[in-house]
Amino acid sequence: MDLRDLTYFEVIADLGHMGRAADKLGRTQPALTKCIQRLEEAVGADLFERTGRGITLTRVGEVLLARARRMREAMEESLREVTDFAAGAAGRVSIGCGATMGEYLLPQICRAIIADAPGLAIEVQIGMSGVVRAALRERTLDLAIGPILPSDEQEFSHEAFGMDDVVVVAAKDHPLCGKRLAIEDLVTVKWVLPARTVAMRQWLDNVFEAHGLAPPTVQIETNSITTLPKLIADTALLSFTSTRNLHPLRLGSQLDRLMIDTTTMRRPLGFVTRRDGYLSPAAQRVVSLLKSRGRDFLEQVTLPGMTDAAAAMPAIVVSRAERAHKRVRQSH
Secondary structure, eight states: OOHHHHHHHHHHHHHTOHHHHHHHHTOOHHHHHHHHHHHHHHHTSOOEEEETTEEEEOHHHHHHHHHHHHHHHHHHHHHHHHHHHHHTTOEEEEEEEOHHHHHHTHHHHHHHHHHHOTTEEEEEEEOOHHHHHHHHHTTSOSEEEEEOOTTHHHHEEEEEEEEEEEEEEEETTOTTTTSOOOGGGGTTSEEEEOOTTSHHHHHHHHHHHHTTOOOOEEEEEOSOGGGOHHHHHTSSOEEEEEGGGOOTTTGGGTEEEOOOSTTOEEEEEEEEEESSSOOOHHHHHHHHHHHHHHHHHHHTOOOTTOOGGGTTHHHHHHHHHHHHHHHHHHTO
């Protein structure tokens, strides 16, 4: 079975029309017809059937198309591997992460990568956890940085280098701020939350359900909580976000954490890669960097306009919030 025939077969199958395929490939229709005939002789069955002015795949054709694509992807990955090894430190790495890590953690990682391998090109994709995992499966990303999900255990390779708390927040003058709260106090309030497909939203819904309560009433659903601080601050809406967003130079200037243990989600932060996928030398270099320095990156988060002396403030702010939280708990 000729690989060029399989390539032509893919194009014909995608377009569903021999003439258009001939135009795209720069070949004659008779040449493509012979290509299909050779493949049909090899498999012993028809690959196409006519439907009106076009053609569609038979069941055998669908199976062959799936196998042909896998073969092409394997060949492309093999070529990429050889090229990467030939390039050495040069190459390309694709990194995915969520909005919070993209703003706070990724800039430090990129600076370290550039210092370590100046010839390396970095592609960054920002998206929700489900979108990033889908891109990993589709091999358009080499690795993801951010929260490690429970589902990653079964499907991906991963390594944590820190922890993160996701908490309920409200505008600083919200009636619930500064009070002793139980989860029942949150039932009648409306929320700004990500979609139900997002892991942190699912976790919050499950906590409400475990307490025999209806899920949070969502008035605004968004794919980026961090883009809406003013909206949350100007309304009576609650939201759910990482404590790393509560720096005074960011959301912390407008929002406060509600002191309630039940709705505090503690999650590991790290990196995720495909378990059985090839990692280029460039991606391996980044993984090695994250293994050795990931915790340092997380502890040295900076924000635009922050002085060196203020660089450690996120940890200080979180520590102060934790102390206040403990005082509330101890006073129960």
